[in-house]
Structure formats: C-alpha cells, structure tokens
Amino acid sequence: MPQKIFIVGGTGAQGMPIVKSLVSDKKYHCRILTRDTSSPRAQELLALGNVELVSGTFANQSDLRNGFRGCDGAFVNIDGFNTGEKTETYWAIRAYELALEEGIKFFVYGNLDFGYQLGGYDAKFRCGHYDGKGRIGEWILFQNQKNQGRMRAALFTTGPYIDMVIGQRTPMTPYVDKDGVVTWAVPLGQGAVPHVCLQDCGVYVRWLFENPQEANGLNLAVAIEHVRYEELARAFEKVTGHPARFVDVDLDTYWSSNRGVAPGGDRITGYNADAKDPAAMTNRQNFTGFWNLWKHSGGNKGVVRRDYALLDKIHPGRVRSVEEWFRQEEQRGVKAGKGSLWERVQEENLGPVLKIAEDGFRGRL
Numbered sequence: 001m002p003q004k005i006f007i008v009g010g011t012g013a014q015g016m017p018i019v020k021s022l023v024s025d026k027k028y029h030c031r032i033l034t035r036d037t038s039s040p041r042a043q044e045l046l047a048l049g050n051v052e053l054v055s056g057t058f059a060n061q062s063d064l065r066n067g068f069r070g071c072d073g074a075f076v077n078i079d080g081f082n083t084g085e086k087t088e089t090y091w092a093i094r095a096y097e098l099a100l101e102e103g104i105k106f107f108v109y110g111n112l113d114f115g116y117q118l119g120g121y122d123a124k125f126r127c128g129h130y131d132g133k134g135r136i137g138e139w140i141l142f143q144n145q146k147n148q149g150r151m152r153a154a155l156f157t158t159g160p161y162i163d164m165v166i167g168q169r170t171p172m173t174p175y176v177d178k179d180g181v182v183t184w185a186v187p188l189g190q191g192a193v194p195h196v197c198l199q200d201c202g203v204y205v206r207w208l209f210e211n212p213q214e215a216n217g218l219n220l221a222v223a224i225e226h227v228r229y230e231e232l233a234r235a236f237e238k239v240t241g242h243p244a245r246f247v248d249v250d251l252d253t254y255w256s257s258n259r260g261v262a263p264g265g266d267r268i269t270g271y272n273a274d275a276k277d278p279a280a281m282t283n284r285q286n287f288t289g290f291w292n293l294w295k296h297s298g299g300n301k302g303v304v305r306r307d308y309a310l311l312d313k314i315h316p317g318r319v320r321s322v323e324e325w326f327r328q329e330e331q332r333g334v335k336a337g338k339g340s341l342w343e344r345v346q347e348e349n350l351g352p353v354l355k356i357a358e359d360g361f362r363g364r365l
Contacts, residue, residue: 002029002050005209006067008058008095009077009110010034011041012355013161014201018075021202023050028209033058033067035364041355059083059091059365061098068102073209075156077110078133081356082365084270085132086279092136096143100151106212108205111137111155113221115293119303125296127289128269128281137219144217154208157221159304162195162325165232166345167353171287173260174345182236182244182345184229187254191295194223194306197319207314220314223306226297227322235323239330240342251291255284264361271356272365 005022009015010032022028029050034042037053045051056063058078068074076095080088092109099107114134119125137155144153164170165184172193174184204222208215229246236244255265265284268275297304311318319325330341343349352358 002027003073003209004029004031004071005073005075006031006033006071006099006104007075008033008064008067009075009079010045011039012077012079013163013198013353014077014110014158015075016041016045017198017202018205019045019051019202020048021206022209023048026050028206031067031071033063057365058095059087061094064095064098065102068099068104071102071104073106073108074099074104075108075110075205077156079356080129080132081270081354081361082272082363084268084273084277084280085128086277087270087273087365088132089136092133093139096136096140096153100147104151106209106215107140107151107153108208109137109140109153109155111157111219113157113159113293113304114138115289115303119293119296124292125289125303126281126285127293128286130290130293141217141219148216152212152216154215154217155219155221156201156205156208157219158196158201159194159223160196161198161353162224162227162322163198163329163353165195166329166341166350167357168350169260169357170353171261171290173350175259176346180243182233182242182342183247184232184245185247185249185254185257185259186229187249187251187291187295188229188246189248189295190228191298191302192226192228193294194297194304195225195227195322195325196222197224197325200224200315200318203315203318204311220310221306222311223308224319224325225308225321226306228298232322235321235326236341238323239326240340242342251288254291261287271361271363 010019019030031052037055078088112130112133115125116131165172177183233244233246268280269283269286273280296302
C-alpha cells in the first residue's frame with residue numbers, strides 16, 4: 001500500500017511540485033488540506049491521482065486532527081503571509097503536537113532560515129516571515145530529541161524562489177527601462193541570494209520521507225546557488241540575447257519605487273494579522289530585514305549558508321546555477337505557451353509566482 005502523507009500548503013508554489021513528485025509513481029498517497037477544494041490548483045492536484053482533498057484550514061484544531069489521522073507522514077508549510085508571525089507561531093506548534101498525538105511517524109516542517117538568530121540577534125536582520133518559521137524549526141528539532149521514539153522530524157528549509165526574479169509583486173520584480181534593458185533594482189550590494197528551484201523541492205522532500213533514519217533531526221536547507229545579481233543579469237543576457245543589469249539601490253530608494261512589494265510597504269505582513277497588535281510588522285520592516293540577510297550573505301560565507309556538497313549527494317541532477325535555470329525556464333515557458341523569458345519580463349506579461357498574489361492577498365484564516 002502507498003504511504004499516506006498529510007500535506008498543509010499543498011496548493012502553494014512549493015507544495016505543488018512536492019505533491020507531484022510524491023504521487024508521480026503512486027508510491028505515496030497525499031491528503032491535502034485546502035480552504036477551497038474547487039480551486040484550479042486543488043483540482044490540478046486531484047487529477048494526478050493518489051490525491052485526496054480535505055476542506056479545512058491549518059488554523060483549526062479539528063481540521064488538523066482529521067488530516068493527520070490515519071496518515072504515516074506529514075509535510076506542514078504554513079502560510080505566514082496569511083497569519084502573520086505571531087499566529088503562525090501558535091499553529092505551527094499545535095500542528096507538531098497534534099501530529100504527535102495522532103500517530104504520525106515522520107514530520108517534515110516547511111522552514112525558513114532563522115536569520116535574526118543567525119545574525120547574532122542584530123535588529124537589522126529581523127524578518128518576521130523568516131523568523132516565524134525559523135524559530136519554530138529550532139523548537140521542533142529540540143522536541144525531536146525527546147519525541148523521536150514516537151515521531152521523527154526534519155526541517156525543509158527553502159528561500160526566495162528563483163521564479164520570483166521574473167514574477168509579479170515579488171521583492172525582486174524586474175522592469176524593462178526605456179532603453180530596453182531588463183533591470184533588477186534592489187538593495188543587495190555585494191551580497192547574494194540563495195535562490196531555490198521549485199521543481200527540485202519535490203525531489204528533496206521525497207528524499208526526506210524515503211530516508212527517515214538519515215533525515216531524522218536534519219535541517220535540509222536547499223538552494224540552487226548563492227546568486228549575485230550581477231551574475232543574474234549576465235545569465236539573463238546570455239540565455240535571451242537581451243541586455244540586463246543589476247542596479248544596487250539604497251533602502252529608501254527601493255521603498256519609494258512603485259514596483260514589487262514597495263507599493264504595499266505600509267501594510268501589515270500577514271493579511272489576517274491585527275494591524276494594532278504591537279507584534280505586527282509592516283512589509284517595509286519585514287522586507288528590510290529580508291534584504292539585509294542577503295546583503296550580508298555573499299558567496300555562502302555570510303549570515304545564511306548552504307551545504308552544496310550535501311545537496312549534490314541527495315539530488316545529483318539538481319539545478320546548480322541561475323543560468324541553468326534560465327535555460328530550462330525559457331524552454332518550459334515557450335512549450336507552455338507563456339512565451340520566452342524576454343516576453344515574460346515585459347510589465348504587461350509579468351505573472352504571479354506565489355499563491356498569495358493569485359488570491360489577491362486575502363482569504364480566511
């Protein structure tokens with residue numbers, strides 16, 4: 001019988017390739033929690049086979065219990081942009097505890113780097129949607145020391161998806177200037193972003209479930225490479241034949257633009273969070289910390305690091321450079337009818353990458 005995996009976040013940008021990888025050979029059966037079983041994303045997953053949709057939300061104890069019950073494993077990736085940091089913290093803890101209660105054997109937590117801690121608790125690195133996950137990731141690994149006899153656990157730590165460099169309303173949305181040059185104007189300096197290939201996420205998570213002894217207690221932190229944006233621009237030029245550039249800007253210039261996340265700088269990070277709660281962060285506060293993390297992570301020697309030798313061992317066929325990803329995405333985009341990369345970075349063609357953008361930054365908790 002196929003192993004049954006309960007998945008929270010299955011219809012998200014990361015969840016979709018994970019589910020597809022797990023059910024690709026029918027070795028796994030995925031039970032997916034979703035607020036809308038009729039959504040196009042949910043129906044796309046259902047059509048794969050070996051997929052079960054259950055209506056509910058991660059912010060409901062009964063829904064979580066029902067989801068975990070009868071499953072062998074769980075992958076839990078809570079949408080912090082829905083909850084905000086404070087609420088995510090509570091429900092991530094409860095998800096782990098309820099999984100333990102209901103007999104889950106292997107628990108994988110969708111994690112992000114605890115940048116505030118990694119940066120020595122320096123205030124410039126405070127990024128709520130990262131710390132909200134990273135803090136709980138540390139807690140889960142600590143709990144696992146005592147609970148692994150009942151339920152083993154691992155972290156799956158990602159980062160900014162490489163798709164976001166050609167996406168709409170992301171922190172690194174590009175624009176084409178009046179001279180036809182594709183431009184990324186971001187406050188990165190000589191830093192580098194550990195961009196993640198979404199398609200590779202499925203391989204990594206499947207490896208965690210298939211190697212529970214080796215994976216137990218592991219923080220599997222993934223990336224293509226630490227991408228400097230001068231290299232990003234050169235790779236785009238090489239693949240497309242169109243000029244591209246990186247412009248390093250200061251934070252004030254970044255937040256005064258009308259692109260990417262800048263227009264929503266004064267909104268609270270977490271559309272269901274209480275704007276009057278002292279714990280809430282604005283997007284400007286949140287993504288300022290986000291960019292400081294990468295500005296101080298150049299060449300895998302700074303705040304946020306990756307073990308690329310381990311990633312090569314786990315997934316020998318992984319995407320290893322931004323140029324490689326651009327080449328693959330150029331082919332995928334043309335085949336899917338989205339057009340070439342050059343066509344897709346035109347302002348009128350920029351599409352959403354994250355489900356939150358498709359949902360219009362709204363939805364029930």
